[in-house]
Amino acid sequence: MITPRFPKNESARLKAVKSYQLLDTLPEEDFDNITNLVSNLIDVPISLITLLDAERNFLKSHYGIPFNEAPRDTSFCGHAILSENDLFEIKDARLDPRFENNPLVKEHNAIFYAGAPLINSDGFPLGTLCIFDSKPRVLSNKQKKSLVILAKQVVQLFELRKNNLELREVREELKFQNNNLKNFAGHVSHDMKMPLANMIVTTDILKKKYGDRLDDKALQYLTNLKRSSFSLSEYISNLLDHYESDKTDNTVDSFYLNHLLEDLVDLLQINTNCHINFPEDDVEIICNRVALEQILLNLIGNSLKYNDKEHTIIDISCTIKDEFYNFSVTDNGVGIPEDKLETVFNLFSTVGNLDRNGNKGHGIGLSTVKNLVKSLGGTIMVTSKIGESTTFSFTVVKPEVFD
Structure with a gap:
């Protein structure tokens, strides 16, 4: 058996895999529908959507087997992501030195394998859409093309899910910042209303107490000050009403x-x-x-x-x-x-x-x-x-x- 080597960009590839936040997640109908479809379309007992983690092969969807992860060093998918072709196909694993004495072949009768690498928009192979059979076989060109097309659809689902997660995070952040802004506006507005009220009262006191000592220009200044204070007070009241209107x-x-x-x-x-x-x-x-x-x-x-x-x-x-x-x-x-x-x-x-x-x-x-x-x-x-x-x-x- 030959353990699959790591890609040269393995660190960046792993970062890309984790960015989708799919590792260790529960089964999802959208992905299970695809593995079910593949198995019925190509007539194979096992169909998987896999993600290659650092030391394991996580099965995001697993049709035909009961477990959801396996060691990476024995995985067929570890070899498949290194392929430069759209499809990595092993007609009879018993005759391939890469899989000699592989426990998947010996214990689980994994004879035939075909895997289409899941390549994201940055060119990183995240895992595979793959199939297994317990007997040697050769896929038709139509079957190969179908598997490659559905692999691209899996990647589209990955991207859509990632975008939705990012949008949700942005929405939560905006909500958090908006609440902070509302609280800030509320505190500032409340804190400003009392000084403004004092300014309005003070202008009236100055006019009443010192009005006969002030010229017309000075009195106009006081009038303008009072009008501006009222205007600012109204502005603050309106601002408070606005931020409380959704409550x-x-x-x-x-x-x-x-x-x-x-x-x-x-x-x-x-x-x-x-x-x-x-x-x-x-x-x-x-x-x-x-x-x-x-x-x-x-x-x-x-x-x-x-x-x-x-x-x-x-x-x-x-x-x-x-x-x-x-x-x-x-x-x-x-x-x-x-x-x-x-x-x-x-x-x-x-x-x-x-x-x-x-x-x-x-x-x-x-x-x-x-x-x-x-x-x-x-x-x-x-x-x-x-x-x-x-x-x-x-x-x-x-x-x-x-x-």
Whole structure:
């Protein structure tokens, strides 16, 4: 018997084998289907998918035998991976000096062998797709071609499995980093709110206590400082709302929409010439009330802020179709440019319009709205005409859909 020698690039080859994370894994249907197919297609009792480890031949799939590994130094596959041909074939192992006194031949009657090396994209032979028979035989050209083609399919399955594992690792890493970012944003935002509140109060104290000693320019500086502090405080609040929007619980409430809208209008304390049209039918809604409140509060608030008309009109509708509540909020405001419609829900994406008070948006609110709509099982879209109107349409799935 001649022990198969190691390839010259054995260290790199072993690294490639281990990169697929297949060694010592359980049987998988995709691979077992191939060995089953090969055995029936070529009419042989044994068909294997093997991976050559440092000292053993691991059988990822083994049709016709009960064990899943064997010593590498007695393996036929150890010789097969050294072959420069697409197929390594031994018609009668009893007549080949490489397998004289080989226990596989003597004890397990492994007379015939054919193995197609599993070559990955980097050119490393990982193992084989191989067959055994207990009698001498010769494969037809069609059988040889089938075995080589199926070996390439095995490699494709290896690659697909490896890619899936890598994608899973990337996804887990992104999830981990995203959680870190959320925690960081939350801590920073909470830590900044108190100093900002102190700045706002301090500017009022300075104006009240020293206002008569300050000139107009100094007073304007204090006004600007207070306005900037409020703007930053609002930005931080919106950021916190965004990062907490995906934490919406599954609480389900039953309430009437118009009652909710009346509460929101009171909360907004609207001080502009505005008319808000509620739905004609006071629809009973069953969903997470807090989440829907936040969605409508943001959309109505935007309709108020980004409106250049003397008289603001906001139309709110709600209909029920199949398993969804269908909402829309339409205003007669400044509108959104067509080239911004696709990105308006992206975090930190802004249209560029200034609100009624001359402030620019932070690009957080609509991203938060999208997260909340998604948490309620729905989708959201926007249509707009510059200078005329904007309509946000969104759906909320009825709770029985989740049952």
